[in-house]
Amino acid sequence: MNPAPSVTIVVIGAGRLGRVLTRALRTAGFNVLGPLRREQSMPAADIALLCVPDAAIPAVAFVARPHVRLVGHVSGATGLDDVDFSIHPLQTFTGSETPDVFHGIGAAIDGRTDDDRELAAELARALGMTPFTVTERAAYHAAASFASNFVLTVLDAAEQLANAAGVENPREMLAPLVRQSVENWQNEGAKAALTGPIARGDEKTVARQREAVLDKELFDALVAATRTLKDRA
Ligand SMILES: NC(=O)c1ccc[n+]([C@@H]2O[C@H](COP(=O)([O-])OP(=O)(O)OC[C@H]3O[C@@H](n4cnc5c(N)ncnc54)[C@H](OP(=O)(O)O)[C@@H]3O)[C@@H](O)[C@H]2O)c1
Known part of the structure; x- marks a missing residue:
């Protein structure tokens, strides 16, 4: 799937990263729903982007899956067991940043298929990030810590x-x-x-x-x- 601005992305999780990522995706021209809070029902969309704590990813992905074509997360430490792709912005966020906080930073991306990986890379680029891949997630995440x-x-x-x-x-x-x-x-x-x-x-x-x-x-x-x-x- 080409992440053209006509694509609808639902951001799930209104925490530190979910809030600023939603603003940045909107600024980049995407149709963005959310950020969805825990109690809100899941709308139909093309992509669900999970901005929830790592431990919640399996359950939230399970709920989102029937409503979207692709599910992704933004975790640096988590693999692709429950999602199609991942984008981990290599930055620290409090939630109050402006959308340009993504400009010029790196993003570790991954995908189950070449197409999924390319979609993650395109989404990263659309926000001004430089996508890169990693071979060892735990070591990569420890480096970030x-x-x-x-x-x-x-x-x-x-x-x-x-x-x-x-x-x-x-x-x-x-x-x-x-x-x-x-x-x-x-x-x-x-x-x-x-x-x-x-x-x-x-x-x-x-x-x-x-x-x-x-x-x-x-x-x-x-x-x-x-x-x-x-x-x-
Ligand atoms: N913050 C960063 O600097 C940063 C940087 C790179 C990547 N990340 C990644 O971003 C993801 C989120 O981290 P964060 O720092 O944004 O965490 P956070 O501030 O704790 O936000 C997580 C949000 O997810 C919500 N949530 C939990 N379960 C949910 C559910 N079932 N449905 C809907 N929302 C749910 C939480 O709501 P409640 O408050 O109601 O629990 C909270 O608003 C993690 O995967 C993390 O690795 C974060």
Whole structure:
């Protein structure tokens, strides 16, 4: 099926991704129904796009199937057991973003058949995303967690320490350092971008930092991982 704007897409799930995806599909010119909430009955459409928690995908796909020609989901971790195709936008969404949030980001796509995969790729492109395929979903999804969720865990630790050190507006003060680190990593990779006491082999300073840190478990784990990175061939 060619995802021309004449195609009708019903978005199921009015959560973080479902809300913004609905707006973006509308902006791209598709006939969009929804986002459907739990209690709403399923209308007839060409495509059902499931934006529900991963655990709900089998049941929601089962309900949607008789009303549409194709069923897809937007999960990064879930395979194609219950759907025809998947599009996983590689971005974090809160639901309040504007439709252009999809412009220029990647989307992992998959499909049961070549046609289904192509439909997923075309839908991704219609929203301004660059489609790509993955061979190992769990590893791919873990990569996304490292790049987003775990970065936030580390940044929260930085914010708390800066707060304890008396820095006013710690997020504002730390953000340029974070942005520059991300930019350097994007351009040259982590090993080349690494600076600071571990990169310099300054163990005295690392030990002094450790004394000041409350969460020594997190600090020790990160120091060990950073040493491994520094020593990597
Ligand atoms: N948010 C992101 O950053 C992001 C990024 C990429 C991919 N995704 C994917 O997007 C999907 C949804 O994630 P999310 O973050 O948008 O989750 P979410 O904010 O929790 O939204 C899920 C929505 O699904 C609804 N729902 C649950 N069961 C349903 C049912 N049987 N019928 C209709 N609606 C139902 C929930 O309604 P209730 O509130 O009533 O339970 C909720 O509104 C997941 O597959 C996730 O992997 C999310």
